[in-house]
Amino acid sequence: MIEVKNLVKRYGDHLAVDDLSFTIEEGKIYGFLGPNGAGKSTTMNMITGYIASTSGDIFIDGHNILEEPEQAKKCIGYLPEQPPVYGDMTVEEYLKFVSELKKIPKERRMSDISEVMELVKITDMSHRLIKNLSKGYRQRVGLAQAILGYPEVIILDEPTVGLDPKQIIEIRDLIKSLKEKHTVILSSHILSEVSAVCDYILIISHGKLVASDTPDNLSQLALGSNTLKITVKGTKETVEAALKEMENLEEYQIKESSNETDAVDVTIKTVEKTDVREDVFYKMSEVRCPILQMQMNQVSLENIFLELTEDSDKEEEKPERKSFFKKKREGFLEKKELEEEEILEKGDDEDAGSL
Numbered sequence: 237m238i239e240v241k242n243l244v245k246r247y248g249d250h251l252a253v254d255d256l257s258f259t260i261e262e263g264k265i266y267g268f269l270g271p272n273g274a275g276k277s278t279t280m281n282m283i284t285g286y287i288a289s290t291s292g293d294i295f296i297d298g299h300n301i302l303e304e305p306e307q308a309k310k311c312i313g314y315l316p317e318q319p320p321v322y323g324d325m326t327v328e329e330y331l332k333f334v335s336e337l338k339k340i341p342k343e344r345r346m347s348d349i350s351e352v353m354e355l356v357k358i359t360d361m362s363h364r365l366i367k368n369l370s371k372g373y374r375q376r377v378g379l380a381q382a383i384l385g386y387p388e389v390i391i392l393d394e395p396t397v398g399l400d401p402k403q404i405i406e407i408r409d410l411i412k413s414l415k416e417k418h419t420v421i422l423s424s425h426i427l428s429e430v431s432a433v434c435d436y437i438l439i440i441s442h443g444k445l446v447a448s449d450t451p452d453n454l455s456q457l458a459l460g461s462n463t464l465k466i467t468v469k470g471t472k473e474t475v476e477a478a479l480k481e482m483e484n485l486e487e488y489q490i491k492e493s494s495n496e497t498d499a500v501d502v503t504i505k506t507v508e509k510t511d512v513r514e515d516v517f518y519k520m521s522e523v524r525c526p527i528l529q530m531q532m533n534q535v536s537l538e539n540i541f542l543e544l545t546e547d548s549d550k551e552e553e554k555p556e557r558k559s560f561f562k563k564k565r566e567g568f569l570e571k572k573e574l575e576e577e578e579i580l581e582k583g584d585d586e587d588a589g590s591l
């Protein structure tokens with residue numbers, strides 16, 4: 237549906253978007269996640285044709301946004317960070333104005349407007365001046381103008397910024413309901429927002445794509461660095477012998493317990509994507525060493541996001557402290573490079589074949 241290839245945007249000396257490539261498939265909700273200044277709005281503005289790229293290509297349903305802007309833009313409804321609404325118009329007047337701009341056939345305009353107002357639940361406000369609406373309702377009007385004409389792709393830049401918790405839930409539900417008929421891309425710097433509504437997450441930092449996967453797979457990534465802490469009644473030797481017989485333990489440390497007598501504190505690092513709590517329970521019971529305490533330190537999606545988007549300067553300062561996720565990120569980028577090389581090679585082979 238959307239293909240972004242090697243997209244670059246420079247503002248003078250500042251590189252805001254740095255060689256971004258990704259594909260958006262039909263009928264899913266994509267979350268564009270990154271801290272402030274990561275380049276989300278700049279990318280969205282390029283996809284929607286608001287600003288030109290420095291280099292790279294964007295294809296919307298096969299149409300290049302710069303070469304065939306009209307056909308490409310027809311497929312997109314856009315809600316920028318600041319909703320483009322006019323305070324002195326009523327909701328209905330404004331939506332009529334937008335429907336004219338979008339060249340919706342005259343005979344369909346009023347029925348489309350009524351439908352969209354119904355969808356975003358602003359029918360009761362249709363004769364109110366936009367300037368007298370609350371921020372939440374104004375956002376709904378912005379959403380209505382993006383949906384009007386039923387474009388295939390709807391792009392929403394920080395759609396819930398500045399809304400209260402109730403309005404946030406309502407707008408999120410609305411976004412989820414759009415998936416039935418549209419492909420949705422939304423940008424946010426709030427991880428919980430993106431993981432609550434999106435099927436796929438693209439994380440960007442300093443204008444670069446640092447990870448892209450389903451929320452579940454990103455959470456699985458977090459599982460990789462789980463550590464389990466247990467306090468067990470028994471001797472170091474017995475516990476160690478029992479742990480040696482177990483699978484899926486990457487490493488463990490055993491020391492005399494600081495809180496309990498005749499007991500040891502054990503820190504276990506597990507193999508990626510495994511949860512060994514039950515196995516540990518049964519093993520310790522087998523060797524008659526009762527577990528007095530067990531605690532799993534699970535790394536959250538939040539941690540992954542923070543690590544992946546952390547200032548890259550700091551990373552260079554302390555290369556020896558390169559974390560699990562940074563290694564994962566490098567793995568992800570290497571894999572992407574390999575895939576790109578394979579595609580290029582395949583292309584070369586096909587070209588050679590056609591000669």
Ligand SMILES: Nc1ncnc2c1ncn2[C@@H]1O[C@H](COP(=O)(O)OP(=O)(O)OP(=O)(O)O)[C@@H](O)[C@H]1O
Nearest residue numbers: 247250252270271272273274275276277278279425
């Ligand atoms: N018109 C502009 N001229 C110069 N620099 C710009 C311009 N627009 C954006 N930038 C810079 O480009 C970088 C990316 O900005 P962008 O607005 O795309 O980030 P963002 O991820 O959307 O952040 P936010 O969530 O704060 O809007 C930032 O460093 C910003 O200061």
